[in-house]
Amino acid sequence: MRKVFVIYVVVQLWLVLILHPNNAALLKFTNARCRVHNASWVKVNLCRLKALSRNRTVFNFNATMLYPAYQIWMDAQLLKKANGYKPWLYNASADICRFLQKPFNPVIILFVKAIRNYTNFNHTCPSVGPLIASGLHMPYEKLGIPFPTGEYLVKLDWFYHHRKQLSTDFYFLVDEGILNTTVIPNKRF
Numbered sequence: 001m002r003k004v005f006v007i008y009v010v011v012q013l014w015l016v017l018i019l020h021p022n023n024a025a026l027l028k029f030t031n032a033r034c035r036v037h038n039a040s041w042v043k044v045n046l047c048r049l050k051a052l053s054r055n056r057t058v059f060n061f062n063a064t065m066l067y068p069a070y071q072i073w074m075d076a077q078l079l080k081k082a083n084g085y086k087p088w089l090y091n092a093s094a095d096i097c098r099f100l101q102k103p104f105n106p107v108i109i110l111f112v113k114a115i116r117n118y119t120n121f122n123h124t125c126p127s128v129g130p131l132i133a134s135g136l137h138m139p140y141e142k143l144g145i146p147f148p149t150g151e152y153l154v155k156l157d158w159f160y161h162h163r164k165q166l167s168t169d170f171y172f173l174v175d176e177g178i179l180n181t182t183v184i185p186n187k188r189f
């Protein structure tokens with residue numbers, strides 16, 4: 001935990017150093033996929049991206065939790081495209097019910113803060129009934145970690161009561177093209 005926090009602080013400093021306050025890198029969802037592993041637990045009514053402009057897509061999600069979940073675990077894997085998607089930088093797991101009671105992981109806190117307003121999942125466990133995300137998007141500035149230009153995939157697996165019930169995959173691209181101020185000395189080729 002402490003190690004994660006130290007890495008996070010270092011990354012934050014890096015971010016402050018290389019990003020100017022008025023830059024505008026772009027993060028855009030390009031695809032979203034949901035897979036249900038046990039239809040008697042969760043029913044997904046809607047899992048779709050909607051394009052609002054050339055630069056912005058939002059994620060709309062509507063599912064029904066058919067059983068009250070008191071124990072929710074999430075595995076997150078981040079991949080970057082390079083001859084197919086390869087694991088990149090970060091894997092994380094979180095005890096969601098514990099997190100909702102008392103947020104602990106700084107990276108997840110940042111992430112949750114950024115998306116909280118677009119979901120109805122802002123209460124403590126159990127989670128039962130409708131699970132809604134509406135107009136969800138993630139501005140690059142809210143990421144908290146610098147992402148180089150490229151295509152990414154974040155895979156989230158949701159375990160309710162120790163069984164994988166739902167997978168949500170988000171494809172997105174980052175374009176820091178107008179982030180033109182970074183000078184990388186001693187660049188090797």
Ligand SMILES: *[C@@H]1O[C@H](CO)[C@@H](O)[C@H](O)[C@H]1NC(C)=O
Pocket residue numbers: 038039040041163
């Ligand atoms: C799906 O969930 C129900 C309710 O917990 C359980 O009874 C059933 O065994 C599960 N099915 C599978 C394939 O895991």
Ligand SMILES: *[C@@H]1O[C@H](CO)[C@@H](O)[C@H](O)[C@H]1NC(C)=O
Pocket residue numbers: 024025026053054055175177178
């Ligand atoms: C899209 O973002 C680019 C920079 O990434 C910007 O130059 C352009 O004006 C934006 N277009 C719209 C429609 O927001």
Ligand SMILES: *[C@@H]1O[C@H](CO)[C@@H](O)[C@H](O)[C@H]1NC(C)=O
Pocket residue numbers: 045062063130132
């Ligand atoms: C979610 O989907 C269900 C079933 O299609 C529907 O009855 C409900 O109104 C939807 N909720 C929202 C907030 O769109």
Ligand SMILES: *[C@@H]1O[C@H](CO)[C@@H](O)[C@H](O)[C@H]1NC(C)=O
Pocket residue numbers: 077087088089090091
């Ligand atoms: C993340 O986990 C996957 C599968 O468990 C593993 O293949 C991958 O190497 C891990 N990635 C990182 C960055 O640790």
Ligand SMILES: *[C@@H]1O[C@H](CO)[C@@H](O)[C@H](O)[C@H]1NC(C)=O
Pocket residue numbers: 113114115117
């Ligand atoms: C979420 O909504 C609250 C209240 O409307 C607002 O103060 C806050 O800035 C919003 N947060 C984000 C990340 O949009």
Ligand SMILES: *[C@@H]1O[C@H](CO)[C@@H](O)[C@H](O)[C@H]1NC(C)=O
Pocket residue numbers: 119120122123
């Ligand atoms: C959770 O979200 C709902 C709907 O967006 C809102 O009405 C409610 O006040 C929120 N509750 C908390 C504890 O933030």
Ligand SMILES: *[C@@H]1O[C@H](CO)[C@@H](O)[C@H](O)[C@H]1NC(C)=O
Pocket residue numbers: 178180
């Ligand atoms: C970005 O950098 C290139 C060369 O490195 C330069 O020609 C261009 O003018 C820069 N663009 C901006 C908006 O600063």
